[in-house]
Amino acid sequence: MKPLTYQETIHYLYNSLPMFQKQGGIAFKKDLSNTLVFCEYLKEPHQSYPSVHIAGTNGKGSSAHSIAAVLQTAGYKTGLYTSPHLKDFTERIKVNGKPMRQEAVCTFVSKHKVFINSLKPSFFETTVAMAFDYFRHEQVDIAVIEVGMGGRLDSTNVINPLLSLITHIGYDHMEFLGDTLAKIAGEKAGIIKKKVPVVVSERQEETKTVFTNKAKEQESDIYFAQDDYQVEIAHAEAGRLVANITQGETLRYAGLQLSLTGLYQLKNLPGILKSLDLLNLQGFTINDRHILKGLTSVAELTGLKGRWQIVDKHPLIICDTGHNRGAFRETMKQLDQVSYRQLWMVLGFTAEKDLSSVLPLLPKDAYYLFCQADIPRAMDIQTLTQSAREFALRGKAFQTVGQAYQHARSVAQAQDCIFVGGSTFVVAELDDLL
Secondary structure, three states: OOOOOHHHHHHHHHHHOOOHHHHHHHHOOOOOHHHHHHHHHOOOHHHHOOEEEEEOOEOHHHHHHHHHHHHHHOOOOEEEEOOOOOOOHHHHEEEOOEEOOHHHHHHHHHHHHHHHHHHOOOHHHHHHHHHHHHHHHOOOOEEEEEOOOOOOOOHHHHOOOOEEEEOEOOOOOHHHHOOOHHHHHHHHHHHOOOOOOEEEOOOOOOOHHHHHHHHHHOOOOEEEHHHOEEEEEEEEEOOEEEEEEEEOOEEEEEEEEEOOOOOOHHHHHHHHHHHHHHHHHOOOOOOHHHHHHHHOOHHHHHOOOOOOEEEEEOOEEEEOOOOOHHHHHHHHHHHOOOOOOOEEEEEOOEOOOOHHHHHHHOOOOOEEEEOOOOOOOEOOHHHHHHHHHHOOOOEEEOOOHHHHHHHHHHHOOOOOEEEEEOOHHHHHHHHHHO
8 A cells, every 4th residue: 555645644644533623512521431442542642651741721732841941951851732833733743843754644544544443443542543653752851741621531541640730720612621710620520530739830729629639549649839939020011021930938040031922821830830849759750940040941842832932023913823712812912012113913713612601701992803814613703703893803804814815914014003813723833824
């Protein structure tokens, strides 16, 4: 049989297997059976290296990249699994910041295609198995694994990590995870394993009891990271974020310049730092020099994009993949601190997005360029435009992200600001345009 090309392989993965990012709930499976069978078939690749498991509504991707950056700086060969990707499938699976080789993707699918066709796993289940197998083949020292959605029933939840990290809990994917923060936290708490320490980035009143009870049930030590680390802004502007970090009564890091410049990153730092402390207790050697260098070079070391990313300065162009209520609340706070003559917002959402939770947060003095990403799950542009009018948001509709962005560039002056977001897929198409 003629080997598949990379494009043929990607077409097979996207079109032969149910894919949540494109199709929505039809691709969501409420059990781990396929992943367990797939891993057994591959001879349990995820058991051949230690791992860190990260769940949460907001901040889990940034936290995963940050921990990976520090581990790389400390000299460890580090696997990193995240989702979704922005531009190319291989971004989901990285070793020391380098995406999985395209030929390795082709080899995996070609070698196991008969099994995949018989098992009929989802796109995500196949991708998780591929990542585990690739990390074993690359002989990583440690892998940082980000949950796709939820935790308890997520395909990544077959691993037994050195530690679990749970970031900020907010409202997202409520049709699958529940309609209260406590219910959502219950799903995220599913990654807490027997006698495996768990770090919770934020102490949230609605969720702390859920995590405490689950940790007690699993006989796991639990650490609320904000009890150990306090973070204060020393300086913040578009493209630059400097923080002072105190541990207990001691100033641990003064004037730490972060490469991820969204203000919401400050909420992630306590969990990141506490997780690194626990890895040190488990035999890793990570010192302050590694932490400082890693956190000031996250994007460079891991290739992370789309987190309050500064695209240009005249006009100021910012993109961010945050797409739920909590993420938008933090993003709008930071936009309030940006100086500009006029704010232009290029926005598109997925069809299942509850606009009533997001649109009220948006500034009414901005001019909106509504658009529709090129995926089946994209919200219809007429629906978005009509809903925006109901919240007194003025603007214009465009059929594509490219049309909306190019229009913004054509009308914006050097002193203006253009924000691009609403969906990972909108930011991904911006990345293609750039």
